[in-house]
Amino acid sequence: MTGLGAVFRPQLPPERLRAVVQLADATGLEELWLWEDCFREGGISAAAAALAWSGQVRVGVGLLPVPLRNVAITAMEVATLHRLFPGRAILGVGHGVQDWMGQVGARVESPVTLLREHLDALRALLRGERVTTDGRYVKLDDVALDWPPTGPVEILAGATGPRTLRLAGAAADGTILTASTAPDGVRRARQLIDEGRESAGRTEPHKVVVYLLTATATGPDAAARLRAELAEEGLESVPDLGVAGDADTxxxxxxxxxxxxxxxxxxxxxxxxxxxxxxxxxxxxxxALVP
Incomplete structure (x- = not known):
């Protein structure tokens, strides 16, 4: 079955989140996703509040920019969410927007290297391992979590370019694709992810999450709003991207x-x-309309 969810975009003030997450829970929506966009809302703090305000909906953070976060802190926060709300938190990590990383002095020379080191250390810590590593960016000396998750935790990676997509296949448990990904782009991404999985000997399932830019017919000028946002992102010429219309469309x-x-x-x-x-x-x- 295809999973389905919605995004609470951080252009909305944080105080709007409670009503939205409670409605998602009440309507039976499977997943509500949050973004840690600079300089709007913190992903972990918003996710913790959303999980506490709801009882069933899974809450995703897509994604946590790894240049902003020491991997031990990421592991502590992810483990805490999973112990408090078992099976309901979905966490993704990624490069972050490089201009934003530069604004806060966190931009690195090799984002791919950092993401690989962060993923390897993070997943090991969440497995309850004691980690010592001296990488280019990630350095840990005999670090282990006192309260690791009580079960397996999947960590997703946000990816767009070929190198990062292969890395996601090799080092993450799933991949998040942006709303700039049309169906043909999903197929190409799957191929690159599978190349990474094969190179790393990964055989377990690999989840692919894709955002779909959506302007609903319930709002005014849906098609015009969709065109305007695609144009703002420089994507107006990409075929089959985004959708405007009713639920069936x-x-x-x-x-x-x-x-x-x-x-x-x-x-x-x-x-x-x-x-x-x-x-x-x-x-x-x-x-209700998606198999």
């Missing part, structure tokens, strides 16, 4: 991504979505 777009290799599709409202609560209700309607 959006469900068909979700299915196209699923057929291309997406395991989970997360509906991403436009930045000017006028009614985030209505968007969650809409996502629940789409859920």
């Amino acid at each position: 959006v469900a068909k777009a979700v299915q196209r991504l699923a057929e291309a290799g997406a395991d989970t599709v997360i509906l991403q409202p436009t930045g000017d979505e006028p009614d985030p609560e209505a968007f969650v209700r809409f996502a629940a309607e789409v859920r």
Whole structure:
């Protein structure tokens, strides 16, 4: 079955989150995703609040920028969420937006190297291992978590370019693809992820999560809002990207991504979505139409 969820975009103030997450829980939506975009809202703090305000919905953070975070802190926070809310937190890590990383003095010469070192150390710590490593960026001396997760934890990696997609296949448990990924892009990403998995001898399932930029027919000028956001991102010429329309139209777009290799599709409202609560209700309607 194709998983389905929605994004609470950080263009909204944090105090709007509670109503949205409680509505997602009440409507039976499977996943609600949050972003740690500079300089808006903290991913872990928002996820902890969302999990505490709900009882069933899974809460994803896509993603935590690794240049901002010591890997031991990431491991401590991820482990705490999983022990407090077993099976309901989904965590992704990634390079972060390089301009933002530069603004805070955290930009590194080799983002791919940093991400690989961070993933290797993070996954080891979450397995309860004691880790000593002296990498180019990640350095740990006899570090272990006192309270590791009580069961396996999947860590996803955000990826766009070929090197990072192969790295995600080799070193992560799943991959997050941005809303700039059309169905053909999902197919290409799957191929690169599988190349990475094969190189690392990985045989377990690898989850692919794809954001789908969505302008709902419940809001005004859906098609115009979709076109405007694609143009703002410089993506207006990319075919088959994003969707505007009713629940049936959006469900068909979700299915196209699923057929291309997406395991989970997360509906991403436009930045000017006028009614985030209505968007969650809409996502629940789409859920009923997606196999």
